Amino acid sequence: MGITYSAARWVAPLSFAIDFAAQQYGMMSSPNMKDVHDANLSFWSPQPYFIAGFFFPQQLFQLAWLYRLWKLDPKKSADEKKEVETMVDFVPYYAVGNLCIASWMIFWNASALKSANVFVLINSLTQLYYIFGRLPPMNTRSTSSVLTHIVSKTFAGIGVLDFLHNGSVAYFDHQGPSTAVKVLTGVGFGALATSSDWIFGGCIVYDLVALAVGQRGIGETSWSNLLGVYAVGAAAIVAAKNWARPPYVKQDPSGYEAASTDDVV
Incomplete structure (x- = not known):
């Protein structure tokens, strides 16, 4: 998923705006997204206000990330170029996530839960692929790296909850947990916890509490x-x-090794 810096500066905020508009529709329409939630419950249904409580601060981090994407100038210095590369690499995955969430909202509010689940699957798998398969270790001396890790891992973290929630109500509406569901939940979250840093790990714990x-x-x-x-x-x-194996690095941004990418900056 290659993209130029000039395109990324427009694609990222546009996708955010589309997602934000869809969320307003989801909250203000009738039935709204909570009405649909309350009418369709299953063994992986979370407390809906936990989702709202997650998205508000997460959107603030998105705005900070978007502002930095616009503010940096890759032509100014080698340091800023490296900072920009870190962010631009995430933009296609970020845009896919926002557009999938916006599309999900439309189908969810129409109670077309199986259709909505298609977009949940695309988003969740996309974000998990990015954080586990492409995202380099977080450099605590690079603001771009820190913000990219926070935004991408919170996207993936809530994506796990969306995957469970929407899948359960789409295919197992008003069913309780079987022994298999209980075992799979424990094994699945345990496996994710063993491969998580503080950010994604915190999201996993939050999902379970929700x-x-x-x-x-x-x-x-x-x-x-x-x-x-x-x-x-x-x-x-x-x-x-x-604690046993700290997941982050401390390097000057100019020496930060980013993931290989064909993006043109």
Whole structure:
């Protein structure tokens, strides 16, 4: 997914604006996205306000990232060129994510849950591929690197919750958790926790807490308790892994090794 810097400066904010407009539609239309949520519950339904509580600060980080993308000038210095490369590499994946979320909103509010799930799958897999397959280690001395890690990993983190939530209500509406679901949830989140840094790991724990609170709210108390145990376990794994092996680097931006890319800056 190559893109030039000049194109990235327009594609990224445009995709953000489209997603933001779709979210306003989702909240203000009738039925709104919470109405659809309340009418379609399953074993991976989270507490809906946890999703809203996640997106508000996440959008602030997006705005900070977008501002920096516009502010930097790759022609000014080698340092700024390297900073720009870090951000531009993420732009295509960022745009795909925003457009998928916007498309999901339209189908979700129409209660076309299986169609909505297609866009959830595309977004979730795209973001997970980027953070695990392309994103270089976070350089704590590079603002661009830090912001790119925060935005991309929070996108992927909420994408995991969306994947579980939308998939369960699309294909297992009003069903409780089977033994297989409980085992897969524990194994899946445990595996993600073992390969997570503090940012994505924090999102994984947040997802589990959102699921635990949501399931308790619909009367699945024992399942909620187990999800709470999973959350504590995931937090312990993330903490132990990252304390034992710190995931970040400290380098001058000019010496930061970014992922290989064919982008033209």
